[in-house]
Amino acid sequence: MAKKDEKNPLEPILKASEKSRKQALKNAQSVKKKAPQKRKSPVKRKPQNKKKSKSFSFKKHIILPIFLIAFLYALWHYRYTLFYFVENKIEKRYEVSLDNEMRVFDVLSGHKNLLYGIDISHYQGRIDWEPVMKIQDSFPVSFVFVRATAGKDLEDRKYKQNWKALKENSIYRGAYHYYRPDENSIQQAINFINTVKLEKGDLPPVLDIENVPSTQSIDSLKLGLKRWLNRVENHYKVKPILYSGEDFYNRFLYEDFEEYTIWIANYRFLKETIEPDWKFWQFTDKASVPGCLTAVDVNIFNGDSLQLKKLLMK
Known part of the structure; x- marks a missing residue:
């Protein structure tokens, strides 16, 4: 039997082991409280997409050249319209700074061997015909075109009044129809025929076409114009202008439409002379004429008085 106060020789080792275990547990709890920072994973580069590369190559070598060719074709196809638009923009700047009345004087002075005239509608309001006989008090008015109708059912509000006044003042007169491209051509011809009673000594009827249609093709427009011209020619027995x-x-x-007498509108500031194949040239819509309350279109006839008389209704 052992003695009562004798110590166990393993006791120090056991105590040290227990102390180490507690310290380890404490350290583990402390580490657990502090969450370790996650390391950022390196950015992985995506492998080059071979399909995308092929698609880009297709666009570069096929689609882009096709688009370029189409763009160049459009520029060529609409060259007249583009040139007209650009030139108009440039020339309008000149017109702002230069006196339009001086241009009217210069153009008329450059055609002293030809005849001058105007064209009117209800937009000019009531006209005092006595002072209208001369443009700028220098150039005699030899003829006047009057708007009679527009479209299939419109009659110009001042047509009858202007038409009668021209006969009373012994001025060569002509009537024109403003063509609306999206309306029936035969109905438009009938509207003109029912409104205008041409007499011996009047100018031939005129068809005014200025706009493309919005609901039909250009070929359909041409067909409609031919129908109007033929219907009117058959009625008046004279080829229209x-x-x-x-x-x-x-x-x-x-x-x-080469077989028709043409009346061309060209307001370009740099245009100074009439072309040989133009029978009439409307060179401005901004002339001031005594007796007219608003600006008036001025025209030049490409001929003398004898040639104008040959054009009149027989």
Whole structure:
């Protein structure tokens, strides 16, 4: 039997072991409280997409050249319209700074061997015809075109009044129809025929076409114009005159309407002389004429008085 106060020789080792275990547990709890910072994973580079590379190559070598060719074709196809637009923009700046009345004087002075005239509608209001006999008090008015109708059912509000006044003042007169491209051509011809009673000594009827249609093709427009012209010619027994802007005529009408007498509108500031194939040239819509309350269109007839008389109704 052992003695009562004798110590166990392993006791120090056991105590040290227990102390170490507690310290380790304490350290573990402390580490647990502080969450370790996660390391950022390196950014992985995506492998090059071979399909995307092939798609880009297709766009570069096929689609882009096709688009470029289409763009160049559009520029060529609409060259007249683009040139007309750009030139108009440039020339309008000149017109702001230069006196338009001086241009009217210069153009009329440059055609002293030809005849001068104006065209009017209800937009000019009531006209005092006695002072109208001369443009700028220097250039005699030899003829006047009057708007009679527009579209299939419109009659100009001042037509009858102007038409009668021209006869009373012994001025050569002509009537024109403003063509609306999206309305029926035969109905428009009937509207003109029912309104205008041409007499011996009057100028031939005029068809005014200025705009492209919005609901039909250009070919349909040409067909409609032909129908109007034929219907009116059959009624009055004289070939009508065709009025249009220079760009519009060259682009859409020239090849199919060469047999008609043409009346061309060209307001370009740098245009100074009438072309040989133009029977009438409307060179401005901004002239001031005594007796007219608003600006007036001024025209030049490409001929003398004898040639104008040959054009009149027989």
